[in-house]
Amino acid sequence: MRKYVLIILVAVFFTHLSSTFLGLNDPVFAASPESNGYWQLVETETVIPSDQIIGDKSDTRETKFNYTEGSVTVLYNRTTYDGIHNTYSNEVLTRTGSWSLPPKKVAPDEKVTLNLNARIDQFDRLSINYSGITMKAYFAELTAPFGRLDAGSGDFVDQSGLGLCEAIIADGVVKVASQTKEVTGTFGQGRAGMKKALFVVVRCDKVLGAKYIYEWKTDDVATSLPDTADSEQIAAKSIKGVIYFDQKHTKPIPHTIVHAIFYNKNGEIMGNVRSVSDSQGRYVLSLNQPLNDDHQLRLGIEFSYNPEGVNFLNQFDERDNKRLCYLVVTDGFITASSQEEILFDFCPLEGYSVSISEGWKEQLTAEEKKEYKERVNENIRLYEALINAFEIYNEALGVTLDYQLPVDVHAFRGGSITKINEAFDSFYQPANGDIYLAYLHASYQSPLFPYAVFHEFSHFAMQCMYGHRLPIMEGDINHGGYANTSTADSYMEGFAVLMGLAMQAYVNDDVVMIIPGRMNIEVNYKAWDESGKAEEFAVAGTLWDLIDNPSEDDDAVAIAFEELWSVLQEYRSDFTAVYEALMVKYPSQKIQIDQVFKNHGFFFSSAAGDGVYTIGEAFMDSNKDNIYTNGERFVDYSTRDLDGNPTMQYKEGDPIGSAAYASDPKRRSSQPFSGHYIRVANDLPYYNVQVKFYDHPALDYSTKTVNLQGMVYVEVPPAGYDCELTVWPEGQDEAPLVFSSIDFRRNYAAILQNGYFLDHAFDENGKAFEFDFNDTGENEKGAETILFVKVAVILAVIVGGIFLISRFRSHSS
Known part of the structure; x- marks a missing residue:
């Protein structure tokens, strides 16, 4: 288990605020300066727009501006209606700019320090690319434009000479959530009656902030600082x-x-x-x-x-x-x-x-x-357990955790077992990447902690690792086990069981692989055990038996965890796909690996059952009443054990790898659509895919796909959903491939024959070739022109014939 040891970063950049400042040149005045004066704050003006609402019921955008002294918050909320799914969606962006208040009196050469803080408080994005928030301070003439962000005279800057304080959103993602900057400037000399202003600007789509107006006074000495009482109180900065x-x-x-x-x-x-x-x-x-x-x-x-x-x-x-x-x-x-x-x-x-x-x-x-x-x-x-999970996956295992950030963890549901149905109810929500933890799974006082936390986090990690998708089979139910039509769900759950236990063992500094209150996965559960509900634990047990010490178990195989991880981190549609990948990677250990899979019931039981449901057989509980109902899918077990309970039997020659049976001999997940591939001339492992719908922007999405020996799967939406697809190798977006679903559908017959859409779409360096998608379209237009000419000729003949007949009749009469 020491192979799971977390890599801790030791080289960390730490930004330390210093009390040293850069000196600035004094402003130039039209008249001779008076050296015995000072600047007095006489007025404060604020620039705060009015709240606004635009749009209609299908797309409403509301912006509110909240101002308190030294701070302004912009709250933006967009509500859109999706007519296809008959649902409303919200887009939320909250940004705040705050600053320390300037002194009331300032000597000409006094270094004035302001603390600026720009931050993004909340960002829940649907589709629009928003900007972040930028702050700046400068001392200038009263007539100077409010909102200047470029460098200029009178700027307040940090010790690096930079004046902008920014929280950044780029490509629809928060890049910098918050930035605090200490900036310094001087007001310089003035003359009697002169007024100038300290501008504190907040820019986030709109220009906001405050304008502090100072007047030059000469009734005190030039070294006059803020009032003595105040200066004694302002000690800690x-x-x-x-x-x-x-x-x-x-x-x-x-x-x-x-x-x-x-x-x-x-x-x-x-x-x-x-x-x-x-x-x-x-x-x-x-x-x-x-x-x-x-x-x-x-x-x-x-x-x-x-x-x-x-x-x-x-x-x-x-x-x-x-x-x-x-x-x-x-x-x-x-x-x-x-x-x-x-x-x-x-x-x-x-x-x-x-x-x-x-x-x-x-x-x-x-x-x-x-x-x-x-x-x-x-x-x-x-919180400590969640950060441990993040660091293990991100740092030790190299998983890029990037799906639908931020992950919202809703914890302590059913609080203190007051709501027993919620106290055990934990789950991961694939639609938005959120994690829901019941009280008995979130509290350190529960024996299920921290295993349950790591288990649910592992679902999130798998979705990130598999290009923002999960191995889910349409029609199967979560925890359906052996009764499901594939092993996809059991693989997804078994992966989370194994990783939850592995991380629990790491933080507890032991090698105990026991699910708290449940079982030891060293026990060889069969896929069909417990009315088929044990299949996910059979998956976890199989994976564990592949990597544990052979001397500690009855299996004769030991694969390094790093080697098994290299198999698991590539997308596998179900547990049978994991077996197939192991056969490719370890052909010399086929006998030993087969035995491990057979020990846990992952084989095709060819013998048929009696055709009648027997208590103990797996069934799909469609009406969720926990008992078999006529018409529900069930698995007809092939034989009975010594106690008379239904079980499955292996016969020599039965295929190993998939927990299948006579009524469903394949039990495989849905396969990729035929032809939805592009061929590439490189081995770059991952490709990003961005899909933008012309008529339904709310459906836009991005995902990641895998290069399988030069074939990259790019699933094109069906007819009726016209869209633009952009594909590029991960980390190389300078020369992407761009095509439309119309281009794809127009050549669909040829695509099905070839098995792919485009050949040699990317060169060996990951640069896309240029394709002329109009060739077929021009042929279609040519065909339409020929058809039009033919129709025109036929119409001319018909009209001419009618004309001749009418002339003939008139002469006859």
Whole structure:
């Protein structure tokens, strides 16, 4: 099991906010400057657009602008109607720009520092490519344009000389979720009566922000700083430290949102700033409010995982019908400090949780705080398990986890077994990539934890690994087992069983492969056992027997986990496909591998049964009443065991690899559509496919397919769904192949004969060749022209004949 050891990244880039700044040139004034003056803030103007709603019932777009001092949030919601599926879909984008307030008085050469924070709070995309949010500050003439983003005189810049603070969306994906930047500038000299402005610009589709107007004064000395009382109170400029999973401070929490929350003396929340910890749990927060008797703060974290600036995972506590992340805050307040930089390491277990959905307000009694402290314990343990799962798949196994991000984990369903039907109900939702965890699967107090967490996460990982699809057979039911028409579902579940146990063994530092409260998969369950429900465990047991130590079991094969993983990570439509791949990879071990598959019932039992359902035989419970009903699909077992119970029998010569039977000798998943291939002249393993529908943009999607010995499967939507398809090798998008479904259907007969659509579509370097898809169309147009001429001639003959007949009749009369 040490082959699963997690690769921990040791080289980490850590951005550290410095207190050194770049000097800027003074602005040039029209008149001689007065050296004994200062700039006084006299007025503040805000640029905040009105809320707006556009569109109709089929496509409504609403934008709201929320402004508080030093912060503006833009909330965008789009609702579209899909007439094909008769459903409504929502597209949500929330962006926030916040900044520290500038001083009221500024000396000419004083270095003024602003803390800018641009962030993307929520992004649920349907189809449109949106932009992120950009911030900038500059000191300029009153008449200067509001919204300038290019470099210019008076810019406030960071220590690298850059002025833009950006949270980025590109190609429909959040690339940078949040950025905090400390920028510095000077106002320079002025003259009596002169007014200039500090512009703080927020650009996200619209131009927003604030314009702080300063006037040059000479009634005080030039070195006048902010009021003495204020300057004594504004001591701490930043707070930094490390966040930990444990109270011993040994396990840092990586890539997680950290908050500083400001309270007034009445305990009311007055604002917040936030940042994201790095891979070592280190964070830096630039404070935008003073710390004094009226302004205290607490630190907190949100269960939101953001590696490399991408919001990968959000954890939700479903108790009390809470649908938003919990914010965990520390118990004690941090008050005024004489240090510019406060050092503060903490663990969420030292605090309690409040719900962001209630507007950050604390509404907890002492007893509730005690209860919520335990909830924090449960949440932090779950969050640690989820991050472990991410790192194992992403770092150790090399799986690109990129399906429908962020993954929303809805946990503690049925809270504390109060709803017994939900307390055991965990599942993965392939449509949107979300994970739902019952209380008994999410709580560290349950014996099913963390296995159940790793099991459900493994479904998500498989969908990412298999090009955003899962081996699902139409008509089969989840956990249907031996009664299903294929082994696809059992393979999908068996994979999750094996990986759930492997990851549990890793975090527990043991090699125990026991499903908590269930079974040891070293036991050779047969595919037909337990009325066929054991097939997924037979899959897991088969995979485990292939890699465990032969001396510890009755099988004689031992394949390295890395070798088995190379088979599993390629798309397999069902468990029979796994067997076939093993035969190709290990032909010399066929006898041993066959024995393992036979031990678990993965063979074709050729003998027929008696044609009558017998209790104990597998059946597809279509009406979900847990008993066989006439008409439901059942498996007619071939014989009975010594106790008289139905079982299956292997006869010498029966094919091995697929758990099949006389009534369904193949039991295979649906095969790819004929002809939906392009031939390529390279061995680049993966190709990306983007499908854009001309008339139904809500159906647009992207997926990933595999190069199988020069044949790349590209499934073209059926007739009636005209669309454009773009194909390119993964990582090489400079020369893609673009064609339409019309091009495909126009040549369909030839495609079926050839077995592929295009030959030599990509060269050996992954560059697409150019194809003229109009040849067939021109032939069709030529045929239409010939037909038109023929029809015209026939009509002319008919009309001419009628004319002659009429003339003949008139002469006759």
